Amino acid sequence: MSLSRRARLSRIEAARLGRLALPILGAQLAQIGMGTVDIAMAGHVDATTLAAVSVGSSVWLPLVVFMIGTLMGLTPIVAQHVGARAFDRIRPAVHQALWVALVLGVLSALAIVAAGPAIFQLMAVPEAIAAQATIYLNAVALGLPAIAIYETLRFYSDGLGHTRASLIFALFGLAVNTVADGLLMFGGPGLTALFGPGLPPTLAALPALGALGCGLATAISMGLMAAALFVYTRRARVYADARTGSAWSLPSPGLIREQLRIGVPIGVSVFAEVSLFTAIALFLAGYGEVVISAHTVALNFGSVLFMLPLSLGMALTVRIGQARGRGKYRHARFVAWNGVACALGVAVLIDLILIFGGPYAVEIYTGAPAVQQLAVQLLLVAAIYQFSDAAQVSIAGALRGYKDTRIIMAVTVFAYWVVGLGSGYWLGEGWAGVFAGLGVYGYWIGLIAGLSVAAVLLGARLRWTTRPGRPNSIGA
Known part of the structure; x- marks a missing residue:
């Protein structure tokens, strides 16, 4: 293939990937926005409510992240069926994923109520x-089965290539x-203070529920999101081809095993x-409020920017799954590596934002000069690992398109917990008689090491998976 033809195909594929990724990016940012709104509003109630919502979120969010990740296995399944034009196999797969979602949602709800x-x-x-x-957690638990169903329908939509539904x-x-x-x-008193005394009596009489109100608001939004997307998937024309076969089905052990395997x-x-960053925050808690505040600010801003390569990785899963379903294995290989190149290009943009926009960004989060100074320095450290981070998340998305997820799990656990946290703790806390430790910088250097190892190992796996001669990488 000539260089000019390859460049033209790269631009075409990048545009297709971008059209899939942009709605996913918007959806990810909107979901982050929900948590931001909760924290911001809780902070305007009182310090106890803010602390309760923050602590409560640290309990239920990691559990829900695991649940959502498990349900994400539906995307490559649906994408491959779409590529193969096997539309009659999509509905049964979605039904079984919904059974899994219902069980995971109920178990997650019971777990946070019991263990909180x-x-x-x-x-x-x-x-x-x-x-x-505890009150906040009990309220949030009411919405966990609904959010599990919503995420399942969302990944079903993504697998069809209809990512706008997510947004x-x-x-x-x-x-x-x-x-x-x-x-x-805030109830009636808060609304009256905001809008004046002319509120309708029904609104003015609402009680201010604080943390309970925040939990109920989260559960209500989860429930309405699930109900609205369910109706949409039943009515919208874009799902017409997938409405083949029975409108419902009982649990099928074989299809459920495939969903769980992936x-x-x-x-x-x-x-x-997620738990790696939680663990680092716990280790840094003893370093004082300036360090933990700067770490939180830098990590939060970096996490928002991370949504860019993450969305590309999720779109790659769809593109590769559909290409493999059509039997276009060479094209799937091209899509995979072209997508990784796009993610690395995005990493350049993120680095520019971190380096030149970082000082302005941290001013939005805090007015404390000491926190601002340290946060800016941490963002410069974060600029170092952007290429590794973009590479590993895009490669992981590509491998999910190949339904190759167990290796991702092994690499992730090793790279993050053994290399990342292990080296971060050693560099941060020091070694008696050898060196005193680098504090927060040591933990962030550990992140660089962990993400770099993940990128190298996952890259080697993708190269092995897509090499010519492999059954899933050769063909037209």
Whole structure:
């Protein structure tokens, strides 16, 4: 293939990937926005409510991340059926994923209700905060089965290539959550202070529920998102080809095993990544409020930018799954490596934002000069690992398109927990008699090491998976 033809094909494929990725990016940012709104509004109630919502979120979010990762296994399954034009196999796969979602949602709800108080006691959370956090968790638990169903329908839509549904209903959820937070957390007194005494009597009489209101608002938004997307998938024309076969089906062990075989490793991988950052935050807690605040600011801003390569990786799963379903194995290989190149290009953009926009960004988060200075320095460290981070997340997305998820799990656990956290702890805390340790910088250098190892190992796996002569990499 000539260089000019390859360049033209690269541009065409990059455009197709971008059209899939942009709605996913919007949806991811909207979901982050829901958590941001919760924290921001809780902070305007009182310090106890803010602490309760923050602590409570640290309990249920990692569990939900694992659940969502497990359900993400539906995307490559649907994408491959779409590519193969086997539309009659899509509906049964979605039904079985919904059964899995329902069970995971109920189990997750029961787990946070049962384990929440014990976790707060283990973490030595002050009694007043723990009491409010428990109430908040009990309210959030009501919505977990619904969010599991919503995410399943979302990944079904993504697998069809209809990623705009993710954006539409994530924005809908953000709007519902924002309004419900205002109504339930602040109640009539808060609304009166904001809009004046002319409120309708029904609104003016609403009680201010604080942390309970925040949890109920989250559960309500989850429920309405699931209901709205369910109706949409039943009515919208874009799903017409997939409405083949029975409108419902009982659990099928074979199809459920396939969903779990692909999905559980994804769930473990995502959980390993999220829990790594949680663990680092816990280790840094003893370094004082300036360090932990700067770490939180830098990590939050970096996480928002990370949505760019993450969305490309999720779109790659769809593109490769559909190409493999059509038997276009060479094209799938081209899509995979072209997508990784696109992600590395995005990493350049992220680095420019971190280096030149970082000082302005941290001013939005905090006005404390000491926190600002340290956060900017950490963002410069973050600029070093952007290429590794973009590479590993895009390669992982490509491998999911090949339904190759167990290796991702093994690599992720090793790279993040053994290399990343291990080296970060050693560099941060030091070694008696050898060196005193680098503090927060050591932990961030550990992130560079972990992400770099993940990128190298996953890259080697993708190269092996897509090499000529492999059954799933050769063909037209």
